[in-house]
Amino acid sequence: MFANIRFDVKVEEEIQYHSDIFSFNASMSARMPDASLGYNDTTTGSDVFNVLQKFLSNKQAPLCGALVYIVAKRYPNDKALRELITELRDKHIFVYIVAHDFRSGGSNPGALFEVADKTKGFCIFNSGVNFWISVSDLSYVNHRPYQFQSQTFNVSGIGRLELPVWQTPNPTQYSEQLLVVIIVQNHSLSNFISLNYTIETTDKSFVFVGPDQSSGWPRFGTGILAQPDLYGSTDYKWTIDYHYSNNEPQQIETRLYSNYYHDFLPLPQM
Template sequence: MNGQDVPVRVHCSDGNLISYWHNTTDGLIETTNYVTNLFNIDVSEVRVFKDAINMIERMSRRQKKPLESVTALRIIASEEELIYILRDCKTSSQIEIRSYAPPNFRFSEKFRKIDFLYILYGQWLTLDNLFTMDGIDIVLGYSNLSDSDLNVFLKHWLAGGCPRLKYLDAGIHSVNILQVLAGLLDNAVFVQKSRNYTSPFGYTSILSDGYDIQRSDVPPAACLPYQNNTVLYAYSTNIDYGTYDGGVEQMINFAYMYATMANVRFDTKQEEEIEYHSDKKSLQDSLDSHKPDPSLGYGDKTTGSNLYNILKKFLNNGNVSICGAQVYIAVKRYPDESDVSDIISQLRANHVMVFIAVDSIPSGGSNSATLYEMSYETNGYCYFATGYDLSEAFDWMTAILDRPYQFIAQNFVVSGSGRIEIPTFKTPIPMGINDAVRFAITVQNHTLDNSFVSMNYTIESTDGSDVYKFPSNNAHPLYGTAQSGYFYSNGPFSFKWTIDYQYNNDAPQIIECRMYSYYYHDFLPLPDFK
């Protein structure tokens, strides 16, 4: 392996390969590099027994995609390791801590957003810790929480606290249900039948008889960014498989972050229906059975795409919320419509953000301008490319799913040559947390042509400690009309984004600039639309 002779045997019971190394850490790294390079995949989960911080950091640095899951299995984790895992570890985002904490360990900071948090030995957890947890599923094993602690937490939840929480499993020494429900019995209803909770993280819990309490005193949630949102993946039946598959991978990877995932194949002779899913398996099965297939298409180069019919159905589906939805579209056949203002108005009214990858060599249709207009007017973005560039740019575009809060959306109409200086901005990342920010920039509102000469930029912290440059060895190239990347910010640092551009004529060009974070930011103002 990589030029080394490595003894290997096959495990007698499970058939797995077991390799032997003088240094097991070196062996793990070599094996990981070999397998990920061989199959062109990323590491999704890390389980650490020792040297946790170093091992997690190594795996995080080696790839652009954040780890999905980290599990700590050491018998007793150090205080430094626990704080790192709870506060600084970059996942997207599942944390399992199956280790004991040191005696007298306390975590006094606010928990970062951790969608699935499992703590087996939670004797160190306090009610204040519970208040600051921001997750969907929270499982706490052996804890010292009391009946009165749970009572206070229930009242906090009823008043609107922990809005993302769907499942809390807390192990305590004993339960006095009258103390847990003190002051709440008037709102509690005893239910005898068992019910199942199907978690977005791949397990099902059976809830036996118990008490139901509904948050009836809390009004319906307002439309907010990334709050039980829906994601739609729509793709032409003529799109190349590489582009399609890149979108599939991201949809599957980040399905657990969203309430509903939807998919539809369009440009088929027999118009297909949008399918909606609340679990990863259903989504995977649907995508596997609806792959691009040109034989199902129109079979000519004149018929326009039926994309806008599909979007109308989505906007008026009546089943799932479209508020704050994200729509990712891979287009091979252009639509013919020249006026889609009604669709754009409805998208904007519901804060639906539209991201579109447009193949610059279409299989039919006549109008790509409305595609760009629709994404532009909803604070999404649109790019034009073909072949390898199309699929690479789409991989970056759909990776936005793991950074769902947009905090920069600016557009500039330019011509000739010049400089754009985006005013100093701060990232939404909380103090003390080092996390990635994703960004994208596009350079034309149509297929790349020879009027474009160059674009370069710097994203620099105002103290000069962090600088990201394009072009550079660390930056990915321009794929068609789009370039994307990410940089890390340690807390709410101030940055400036300076862009130099050159076109060889005075025709108006549009440059779109976008940035996305894992941490909350309100919806941004939309462009003027008439």
């Protein structure tokens, strides 16, 4: 089942539901962003959370485990998000967002990050020529739908994160292409100097480092999405070295996805 809607328009539109990918693609093509339909001011907040509420109330599409993808240039003004987040979490709905660094309106980009983070999705801030690369990269989740690691770390300054040893859900000893996601900040890039990571087997017979321009998995905006080939039934370590220019609090998100089934992970604290 598929659904789409164009939001932040003066004349509110209805969510379109589809039973096949072809009608979904046609509907998307017919409802591309159009600035002439928007609010034409910088103070009105995005109505994207109202759209999410409408989706939660729908009787046409199943909700449990739904993947919601949002492309936003206008930020919400909303601050009271607990009820919405609770409803999304109750249905195990994952929210994934790409937000433009240069807003067309609204005042609270943190609301976008919070809703994505608390539903175990992620939020990328980006702009310029690479913005639509970040949007396109969201589709990687469709091809690796089973999330088996999701953490958010509070950091500042310079340091290293060392994640506990882990294995993929792949029960075989063959390799599969995973989706590795790191979000380097919980807002548009600011005071950011660098973030590098290493995924390696505990015996160091395999080492994957990033973001690696030559491998085709660079950082775009605040998001790093990579697809390394990792083996099943193998112990891996993941270390992340970060460097910010001051000690202001930052948040780093890490996510791992596989083709092999994994049940829903425990939800993060509200």
